[in-house]
Amino acid sequence: MVSQNARVAIIGGGMGGLTAAIALTKIAGVQVTVFEQASQLGEVGAGVTVAPNAARVLDRLGVLEGIRSAGAVPDGHGVYQNAMGEIVTDAAWEDSAKNYQNIGMYRPDLINALASNVPAEVVRLGHRLASVETVDAGVRVEFENGVEDVFDAVIGADGIHSVVRQAVGQHPEPVYSGYIVYRGVVDASLLPEDWPMISQVWMGDRRHFMAYPLQQRKLFNFVAGIPSDRPLNGPWSGPAEVSELAAEFAGDQWDPKLQHFIRQIDKTFWWGLFDHDPLTNWSRGAITLLGDAAHTMLPHQGQGVNQAIEDSMALATFLAAADEIADIPEAFRRYTAVRMQRTAILQHGSRRAGAMFDAQYEFADLDKRDADIRVGRDFRRSTVFDYDAQKVAEQALTRFRKVQFA
Numbered sequence: 220m221v222s223q224n225a226r227v228a229i230i231g232g233g234m235g236g237l238t239a240a241i242a243l244t245k246i247a248g249v250q251v252t253v254f255e256q257a258s259q260l261g262e263v264g265a266g267v268t269v270a271p272n273a274a275r276v277l278d279r280l281g282v283l284e285g286i287r288s289a290g291a292v293p294d295g296h297g298v299y300q301n302a303m304g305e306i307v308t309d310a311a312w313e314d315s316a317k318n319y320q321n322i323g324m325y326r327p328d329l330i331n332a333l334a335s336n337v338p339a340e341v342v343r344l345g346h347r348l349a350s351v352e353t354v355d356a357g358v359r360v361e362f363e364n365g366v367e368d369v370f371d372a373v374i375g376a377d378g379i380h381s382v383v384r385q386a387v388g389q390h391p392e393p394v395y396s397g398y399i400v401y402r403g404v405v406d407a408s409l410l411p412e413d414w415p416m417i418s419q420v421w422m423g424d425r426r427h428f429m430a431y432p433l434q435q436r437k438l439f440n441f442v443a444g445i446p447s448d449r450p451l452n453g454p455w456s457g458p459a460e461v462s463e464l465a466a467e468f469a470g471d472q473w474d475p476k477l478q479h480f481i482r483q484i485d486k487t488f489w490w491g492l493f494d495h496d497p498l499t500n501w502s503r504g505a506i507t508l509l510g511d512a513a514h515t516m517l518p519h520q521g522q523g524v525n526q527a528i529e530d531s532m533a534l535a536t537f538l539a540a541a542d543e544i545a546d547i548p549e550a551f552r553r554y555t556a557v558r559m560q561r562t563a564i565l566q567h568g569s570r571r572a573g574a575m576f577d578a579q580y581e582f583a584d585l586d587k588r589d590a591d592i593r594v595g596r597d598f599r600r601s602t603v604f605d606y607d608a609q610k611v612a613e614q615a616l617t618r619f620r621k622v623q624f625a
């Protein structure tokens with residue numbers, strides 16, 4: 220195993236960076252330091268689903284129970300419905316072995332649960348990375364506050380606007396999806412007592428609305444996707460009036476139950492949906508990428524964070540197999556080879572899922588669209604939820620070793 224004295228810097232203390240810190244410490248046994256630009260760890264006041272493929276990783280890391288107890292496991296499978304609330308199909312919500320289910324998490328709760336497993340002295344707040352470069356002694360990082368240091372390796376978990384990505388020669392253009400989402404949470408006590416404790420999606424007229432429980436069922440998350448060119452003329456997100464969101468789902472062609480839900484919203488904000496085409500490389504020497512820095516994807520499959528969690532386990536597994544610090548670039552190269560394929564499929568699939576929900580392009584024929592969504596449910600369970608990131612990395616290691624000794 221690579222020396223316990225190996226010093227690894229993780230740039231970004233989001234959900235990806237914190238999970239990487241836990242995985243690299245527990246599985247690879249290296250010393251990590253997390254550098255976060257913000258003055259405190261935090262997240263936007265909205266929800267995120269921890270899917271079975273990530274729950275499996277978090278379980279192996281010994282942190283799943285804390286996360287599950289802060290979140291909300293639904294009562295059963297979710298539903299895709301038309302605008303009037305008639306069911307199109309049920310939605311996958313657990314893996315085939317029924318070991319892991321979706322967990323609805325309030326984002327600040329997930330950050331807290333992850334951070335409680337990372338020693339406070341490991342996290343350096345108020346450190347905004349300015350530059351990163353390979354030098355003879357390792358990888359040099361410099362922050363806007365004047366701090367600089369040299370590490371044996373650097374991991375860029377610094378999100379969609381990643382600075383580290385430039386150091387691996389990648390400069391992807393953000394691609395705007397043509398959609399914004401209104402996001403936020405609703406107090407569950409305001410909903411009717413028989414409101415289903417599952418994920419529901421309403422789809423109609425080039426827009427969709429999703430809601431699912433969070434925080435021990437005390438809150439409901441909502442995400443409403445609307446076509447808009449708003450982010451093309453200014454900021455990518457901002458505060459919004461609830462009335463503008465309500466107007467998008469007004470009228471007698473929308474389910475009155477959904478309109479009742481929307482009336483309980485007291486606060487919302489809008490968010491432009493951007494991704495980028497798959498990168499052509501993630502690693503250069505002892506520098507690599509993880510999470511949105513490596514593979515920003517649209518949220519329509521709910522896999523952005525879940526892929527960052529898979530990345531963390533794969534990276535830790537390859538790093539654990541490195542004998543010494545000089546082997547880290549090869550560990551990163553192997554990690555890249557395995558993870559780029561998986562995440563490129565999901566980046567593409569997330570664009571396609573958005574087009575399905577909003578009946579665009581080849582999905583304009585609703586009967587065919589509905590059939591595709593039904594088929595997609597099984598793909599999602601077997602290909603996305605059943606994926607075991609640790610096992611895949613271990614199998615790949617065996618194959619890499621065979622090539623090495625051939």
Ligand SMILES: Cc1cc2nc3c(=O)[nH]c(=O)nc-3n(C[C@H](O)[C@H](O)[C@H](O)COP(=O)(O)OP(=O)(O)OC[C@H]3O[C@@H](n4cnc5c(N)ncnc54)[C@H](O)[C@@H]3O)c2cc1C
Nearest residue numbers: 231233234235256268348378510511518521522523524525
């Ligand atoms: C509406 C919506 C719904 C979503 N729902 C889901 C879902 O249900 N499931 C799911 O898996 N994913 C979902 N996602 C995607 C998910 O939010 C992202 O994939 C995830 O937040 C990426 O995590 P990350 O840690 O890689 O990056 P980020 O969360 O962007 O974290 C990056 C961190 O790096 C810090 N940073 C940035 N630049 C620097 C710098 N120069 N120096 C130091 N620090 C820096 C930032 O402050 C931040 O803390 C959704 C996204 C949206 C928009």
